[in-house]
Amino acid sequence: MNVKEIVSAIKTDKPEIASVYFVGCGASQADLYPGKYFLDANAKKLRASLHTANEFYYSTPAGVGPDSIVVACSLSGGTPETVAAAQKATELGAEVISVTIDENSPLAAAGKYQIIHGFAKDYAAKMEKMTNVLALSCEILNTYEGYAHYEDMQDGFSKIYDLINDSVKTLMPRAQAFGKAYKDMPMLYVMSSGATAMVAYSFSMFLMMEMQWVASSSFNCGEFFHGPFEMVEKDVPYLLLMNDGPTRPMDARAMTFLQRFDTKLTVVDAKDFGLSSVIRSSVVEYFNPILLCGVLRMYAEQLSLERNHPLTMRRYMWKLEY
Structure with a gap:
């Protein structure tokens, strides 16, 4: 059904x-x-x-x-x-x-x-x-x-998969650059907002901590200036997922602060993939996490190749009773 x-x-x-x-x-x-x-x-x-x-x-x-x-x-x-x-x-x-x-x-x-x-x-x-x-x-x-x-949502559902697959065709250079630049990082902070907040959480918890054994933390950009920004220093690794839609000003404010202190920042921006040119503005915010999570897989794959640590490698999962 x-x-x-x-x-x-x-x-x-x-x-x-x-x-x-x-x-x-x-x-x-x-x-x-x-x-x-x-x-x-x-x-x-x-x-x-x-x-x-x-x-x-x-x-x-x-x-x-x-x-x-x-x-x-x-x-x-x-x-x-x-x-x-x-x-x-x-x-x-x-x-x-x-x-x-x-x-x-x-x-x-x-x-x-x-x-x-x-x-x-x-x-x-x-x-x-x-x-x-x-x-x-x-x-x-x-x-x-x-x-x-x-009806705007139904139109979006009919287009989002093609947008993801079209986006990844041009993404390899950026994903490879991320892998090379971040392969020796001791940890990674991942940030986003709105409907994409849990994509940041997922990338941090599972693609980084579970699949790469890299210490990581995630937080909503709306919370950044209420505690986490005290950890900002030059060359500290950050990954910022920028939304196309009403919560974008929160992401932009965080990006400006991270750039101000010369952090090691990678921005993955839904606008760069033309989300709002495909999805109507009335519903665009709900499609950010689908697009951004879809393209982020390439970043994780290229990082795993640079680190010689396959995404399927586990220390405990599937191997022990727990």
Whole structure:
């Protein structure tokens, strides 16, 4: 079933929905954030929240019940914590939607509905999880409350994958330069804002700490001047993800400060890839994380090559009981 069919079926069974809970672990949790951000920005009645799966299981929000939708996400569909969270949500009467690449996985079986997405084909395919969840949020909002820019969102969904794949065709020199310049860095700060805030978190936590064993921290550009800017010094490595849309002034303010003190700064800017020339201004902010996360994969790949440290290398994951 596609997202429209899923939400239509839920609406038939549940004419009223009060809340949408997004549940996952690691990068999958981060990929849920744009959908949650979209509902926060546009829903007048629907409540939305984002939870790491184990916390959702052990400290389940009191509002989870028959008037809830729970979106549970795991790339493989086998993450035990997410499967347990989905099963608990089902027990509480929520409408559970599983998001995974494997229709035969435990997570798929734990959900009443399934969104099965791709991943391996190309850089755009790696964004299918995030994009499908954003599309689901848009469909939920339009079905239960109405949404004035629904058609603009649908137009964006029809174009964003081509934009990612077109962008990476010209990106190699910049990605290689990042890899060469940052290969010996002891740590990396990653920053963004708005719908892209959790892309910065994901790049820091998983592509850097998990996959490269590089110490890293991330923060929202809106928080930069409320503490983290005290760490700014010459040649300290920063990666800034700049949005095209209403939170861009926050990113620009942070960039100006980082340049002022000669940090080792790389900026990945959605405007450089022509996002607003493809996506309508009414909805452009919601597509920033899809585009920026899509192209960032190349930066991580080139860094891993320069460091001779494959993205698949692990010290503990998949090797120990924990």
